Amino acid sequence: MRDPTRLEPPISEVAAPFWDATRERRLLLQWCTACERPVWYPREVCPGCLGSMLEWRESQGHGVVYACTVEHKAQTRALEAPYVVALVELDEGVRMLSNVVGCPPDQVGVGDRVQVTWEPLSDGRRLPLFEPVD
Amino acid sequence: MTSLRGRAAIAGVADAVSPTGELDSHGRALEAQVIREALEDAGLTLADVDGVCHAQSSVGLAEYLGIHPRFTDSTNTGGSSYEVHVEHAAAAIAAGLCEVVIGVYASTPRSDRRHGRSREFQRPPGPNPMVEWELPYGMRMPMGPYALAASRHMAEFGTTSEQLAEIAVSTRAWAALNPRARHQVPITVDDVLASPMQSSPLHLLDCCLVTDGAGAFVMTTAERARDLPKPPVYVLGAATCHDHSMISQMPDLTTTPGVVSGQGAFRQAGVKPSDVDLLMAYDSFTITALLHLEDLGFCAKGEGGAFVEGGCTAPGGLLPMNTNGGGLSYTHPGMYGMFLIVEAARQLRGEAGLRQVHGAEIGVAHGSGMVLSVTATLVLGIEGTLS
Numbered sequence: 001m002r003d004p005t006r007l008e009p010p011i012s013e014v015a016a017p018f019w020d021a022t023r024e025r026r027l028l029l030q031w032c033t034a035c036e037r038p039v040w041y042p043r044e045v046c047p048g049c050l051g052s053m054l055e056w057r058e059s060q061g062h063g064v065v066y067a068c069t070v071e072h073k074a075q076t077r078a079l080e081a082p083y084v085v086a087l088v089e090l091d092e093g094v095r096m097l098s099n100v101v102g103c104p105p106d107q108v109g110v111g112d113r114v115q116v117t118w119e120p121l122s123d124g125r126r127l128p129l130f131e132p133v134d
Numbered sequence: 135m136t137s138l139r140g141r142a143a144i145a146g147v148a149d150a151v152s153p154t155g156e157l158d159s160h161g162r163a164l165e166a167q168v169i170r171e172a173l174e175d176a177g178l179t180l181a182d183v184d185g186v187c188h189a190q191s192s193v194g195l196a197e198y199l200g201i202h203p204r205f206t207d208s209t210n211t212g213g214s215s216y217e218v219h220v221e222h223a224a225a226a227i228a229a230g231l232c233e234v235v236i237g238v239y240a241s242t243p244r245s246d247r248r249h250g251r252s253r254e255f256q257r258p259p260g261p262n263p264m265v266e267w268e269l270p271y272g273m274r275m276p277m278g279p280y281a282l283a284a285s286r287h288m289a290e291f292g293t294t295s296e297q298l299a300e301i302a303v304s305t306r307a308w309a310a311l312n313p314r315a316r317h318q319v320p321i322t323v324d325d326v327l328a329s330p331m332q333s334s335p336l337h338l339l340d341c342c343l344v345t346d347g348a349g350a351f352v353m354t355t356a357e358r359a360r361d362l363p364k365p366p367v368y369v370l371g372a373a374t375c376h377d378h379s380m381i382s383q384m385p386d387l388t389t390t391p392g393v394v395s396g397q398g399a400f401r402q403a404g405v406k407p408s409d410v411d412l413l414m415a416y417d418s419f420t421i422t423a424l425l426h427l428e429d430l431g432f433c434a435k436g437e438g439g440a441f442v443e444g445g446c447t448a449p450g451g452l453l454p455m456n457t458n459g460g461g462l463s464y465t466h467p468g469m470y471g472m473f474l475i476v477e478a479a480r481q482l483r484g485e486a487g488l489r490q491v492h493g494a495e496i497g498v499a500h501g502s503g504m505v506l507s508v509t510a511t512l513v514l515g516i517e518g519t520l521s
Contacts, residue, residue, distance in 0.1 A: 009266045041267045041382075067289075067387050069281035070334040075272040085273040085333075087282055087382055097268045097382040110289035127270060 007076055008121050015042040017056050022126040025118050028056045029092055040094035061116030063090040063130070070105045084108045088130050102131035137402055140520045141228035143359035143366035144220070146176025146352035147476040151465040155316050155345040156245040162198050164240040164348045169199070172350035177363040178234060183352075185226060185235030187219035189469060195238065205232035211376065212503025213416055215239075216351075216471040217510035220499075221372035223353045233354055240348035241467035264380050274333050277341055277419065279381035279505035281333035284421040286387040288335065290436065295335050297439035298420040299326035302339050302462055304448035305417060309459025311449060311489035316345050317463045340420040342461035342470070349472035351479070360517075367479045368520060370405065370496070371513035373398025381505045388436075392429035392500060392509040399498075400431070403513035407431045410513075411494040412481050413453055414474035416502045417460040423447075426500050427455075430511070454491045457481060471501035475512070482516050495519050 011019050021028045030039040032046035033053045045052050068086035071079075084100040086108065100108045101117065113133040118126035148171035150157055150164065159167055165188075173179060185205030188195045192208045205226045209218050216237060223235040245251075273279070287293045303323055309315035321339065329338035359366035375391035375398070378384040400406060407430060415426035424438040432453060433441040447455035458464045458477040465473060478497035480486050496519055499512040 007270050007272075009270045012263070012266055015266065041263050067282040067286040069273075069278055069285055069336075070331075071272060071274055071278065072331045072334065073274065075274045075278075079272040083272065085271050085278055085282070087387070095382055097271050097273065097380075099271050110285055 007078065008123070009127070012042070014044050018042055019125050022118065022128065023124050025126060027059045027061045027116050027128055029059045029090070029094065030054045031057050038092045038094045040096060059090055059092055061090070061128070062133070063088045063114055065100065065108060065110055065112045065114060066095055067110060068100065068108050086130065088114055096128070099129045100131065101129050108132070136228070138224050138228055138372055139370050139402055139404065140356055140368050142224040142353055143356050143368045144351055144475070144479050144514070145354050145359045145362050145364065145366060146172040146174070146178065147350070147479045148172040148175055149347065149349035149473060149476045151314050151316070151345065151347045153314065153316055153318070155343070156248070157242055157346040157348070160242040160245065160251070160346070161240070162195070164242065165195065165238045165350075166199065168240065168348045168350040169236055169238050172236065172352045175364060176352040178352060182234045183236050185223060185232035187223060187235060187237035189215035189239065203232070205235060211508035211510065213418065213469045213471045214501030214503035214508050214510045215469055216475055217499055217501035217512050218374050220351065220353065220369065220475060220512055221374060221510060224369040224372055227353060227355055233358065235353045236350060237472070238348070238350040239469060239472040241469065242346040243344050243468060244346050268380055268382060276505065277333045277336055280419040280421050281336045282381060283387045283425065283506060284335050287421065287424070290388055291439065293424070293439035295327060295337070296323050297442060298335070298340055298424065299323040300442045301417070301420040301423050301447065302326045304442065304445055304451065305456050305460040305462045307445070307448045308457050308489055309463035312459050312464060315459035315464045316343050317459070336419055336421070342418045342466035343463070345465045345467055347465040347467035347473065349476045351472070351475055365483050365516060367482045367514050367516065369512060370515045370519060371399035371401070371403030372511070373402065374508065374510040376508040378507050379504065384506060388425070390425050390429050390502060390506045390509055392426055392502065392511065395509045395511040396430040396500070399511035399513045403515070405496055405513060410496050410498050411454070412457055412478065412491045412497045413455045414457070414478045414497065414499045415455055416471060416474060416500060417456055417462050418466070418470070418502070420462070422502060422506070423455065425506065426502065430498070430500060449489065457486065457489050457491060469503070471503070474499040474501060478514050482514060
């Protein structure tokens with residue numbers, strides 16, 4: 001699925017640690033230490049308490065498919081349809097949009113267990129994707 | 135606590151659409167055309183107008199028209215912007231900030247493409263997390279997020295593609311009664327299921343059109359509306375809610391903020407879903423309308439699929455829904471909410487021709503914008519509903 005023309009995400013200032021960790025295939029999540037809850041997507045303040053007591057913790061990258069769709073027409077030339085776009089609910093409780101790869105698209109369903117896998121980007125970062133857990 | 139109930143009324147409406155899907159006019163000229171028609175419908179002139187609503191540029195529009203309004207609203211909540219404008223205008227009129235408000239929308243994506251006209255694309259100011267966290271994954275917009283919601287609804291409640299298709303079929307049956315609709319030829323559930331898959335489980339006929347279109351409304355005080363030529367369409371209740379911007383931040387993909395805006399508008403109006411004679415519920419996709427039926431309380435959560443079976447929302451059905459033919463078959467220029475208001479007003483005035491819902495007294499216009507993000511619910515009624 002590697003394709004150098006895939007839209008590569010910009011790096012927001014607050015999310016720089018997230019993207020740096022992807023170079024080592026590590027998935028980081030922000031946690032608010034006051035609320036003791038994960039925050040996704042990365043922000044300067046906790047959306048619950050507006051506090052700035054946020055720290056990065058490593059996620060094991062395990063989760064479940066919360067919702068999924070098979071795109072039958074590619075949104076960009078970088079991707080070859082059909083492919084799966086899914087909302088993955090990590091075991092920590094946050095939901096990320098991603099792709100589920102490593103199996104035929106029609107084999108992916110809501111409730112499937114998945115784990116993170118990494119697609120290289122041109123600048124050494126990696127994009128977190130997910131694949132089924134056997 | 136003061137209520138908006140019955141304080142302001144829609145006094146004039148107009149819209150411009152074509153069965154070809156294309157209009158000759160565009161931009162400000164098209165906006166001015168439907169404003170002129172809505173003012174004529176209301177029996178008012180531009181000189182009466184002291185409030186302006188426009189989802190991109192109420193200030194620019196007022197300058198173009200040469201008016202100096204004392205109420206201005208450029209709120210943009212996507213397709214529900216126009217329900218929000220009616221809510222805000224009703225509040226401003228009730229508070230005495232202004233007396234005659236116009237709202238307008240025009241968009242011509244279909245002819246723009248054919249004529250090679252560039253479309254002004256206005257990105258909201260500030261950071262845009264969608265570029266960093268969603269766009270790299272190739273989700274088609276706008277159908278991808280709605281497909282995700284449909285997949286979740288199917289998994290949680292057993293909703294089927296056949297049930298979603300029933301909505302497209304019933305909506306087309308209304309369009310068959312509307313000579314101005316883009317698509318008027320009846321379709322079957324099988325036709326929907328046989329149409330090309332877009333973002334699964336949504337087929338092409340589960341998706342709204344891409345057409346040119348424009349619409350406008352004129353609102354004023356209840357007192358002044360009674361002296362105008364057309365019967366007033368009163369705002370009985372109005373409420374808005376939003377709970378996310380990006381689909382990955384939606385708290386529950388099977389429940390929209392329409393639960394909150396719907397309850398708010400119904401409470402204010404003093405009516406319940408069983409009192410509603412017609413429902414104009416934003417149908418960007420079949421799943422969108424199904425979620426609205428549940429969240430507004432026309433059926434329980436998870437029972438929308440069974441509710442729409444057997445033509446329940448079609449002509450002659452229990453709940454007339456999207457009687458103009460909807461975003462699925464009438465028109466959908468991008469932000470369709472204006473047309474919900476125009477059709478509800480026409481039905482409540484008894485002007486809907488072959489598709490008239492006889493004896494319609496209470497109508498609901500329920501807009502939803504962006505990716506199930508922002509809902510705004512209007513409960514509208516005729517004179518007899520005020521007492």
